[in-house]
């Protein structure tokens with residue numbers, strides 16, 4: 001690393017704010033570089049520059065939007081994996097990971113089928129695996145509990161997804177992705193997004209028409225408005241308050257965007273869906289609705305996580321792949337995390353084979 005990537009090593013101990021300051025850029029340029037912080041979910045003062053740079057490098061390299069949403073990407077990967085001989089079982093929730101003497105011995109599905117195996121790559125969060133899935137519970141090592149308690153959950157999305165009558169231009173939308181808000185001070189945005197009583201002061205809005213013009217019938221606009229927030233304020237929402245809360249948040253977020261676009265499109269909404277951390281948790285089982293895994297912060301740095309990988313491995317044959325992996329969140333990053341999990345299995349198999357010889 002020192003020989004081939006000296007700049008990587010040089011900035012590893014510093015936050016995004018600290019490194020950006022050294023460039024002596026005008027404030028306007030800093031403000032233009034800052035909004036992407038939301039896609040890694042930690043204020044710039046506490047966000048490791050390594051993670052910020054990794055995210056920005058992806059953007060500078062250019063981006064791709066799948067024609068049939070990101071689900072298309074998953075379907076294509078599934079096809080490729082099947083061509084390589086694997087089998088997919090949809091609608092089969094794994095209820096338990098069966099462990100004996102510190103080694104995986106199989107899984108039990110929600111339906112009750114037991115499948116014997118030596119290796120499991122788990123997409124569910126370690127929080128769920130170690131607290132609800134490992135059977136028997138006595139096989140959960142103390143270190144695993146410390147690991148989940150020591151990792152802070154990253155942000156969860158609150159989204160308003162809309163189909164609106166009229167073209168994007170008629171609805172005041174002129175870009176694929178617009179970040180908007182009252183301030184670019186991420187500490188202030190963080191303070192605001194930690195509560196659900198005041199309107200969100202920072203949102204990211206995507207109009208899919210600009211990437212996939214035929215994503216909706218001609219003359220309609222496809223729009224999503226999102227904020228990414230810590231889950232804590234949602235944990236105390238009562239069932240009877242939930243739908244009112246969703247409606248209020250959606251309305252406030254639309255109002256926030258309308259300030260930018262200048263067109264009040266609310267009377268032309270053809271379809272609307274509102275999602276909160278509860279929605280994500282309900283539909284994909286992500287722990288407390290976190291889509292970004294664990295936070296990357298200065299006191300829980302990706303390089304420290306990488307260095308601790310062997311120590312943070314608790315049950316033989318059990319690997320994890322998902323946003324909760326070392327590389328963190330995002331669709332591309334999941335391939336990196338998946339590859340690391342596959343390598344974990346292959347290394348363990350090679351070790352076992354070598355020991356048997």
Ligand SMILES: Cc1cc2nc3c(=O)[nH]c(=O)nc-3n(C[C@H](O)[C@H](O)[C@H](O)COP(=O)(O)OP(=O)(O)OC[C@H]3O[C@@H](n4cnc5c(N)ncnc54)[C@H](O)[C@@H]3O)c2cc1C
Nearest residue numbers: 092093094123124157284285291322323329330331332334
């Ligand atoms: C609205 C929204 C917009 C986003 N936009 C972007 C974007 O533009 N770019 C980007 O890079 N990222 C984006 N993301 C984030 C990205 O989608 C996530 O970081 C990524 O999908 C996380 O991958 P994962 O494998 O951890 O979880 P998931 O993609 O949620 O996959 C986990 C899978 O495991 C399954 N599962 C869970 N538990 C079990 C069990 N016990 N048994 C069987 N199956 C189980 C779930 O059903 C699910 O299919 C967005 C996310 C959201 C919600």
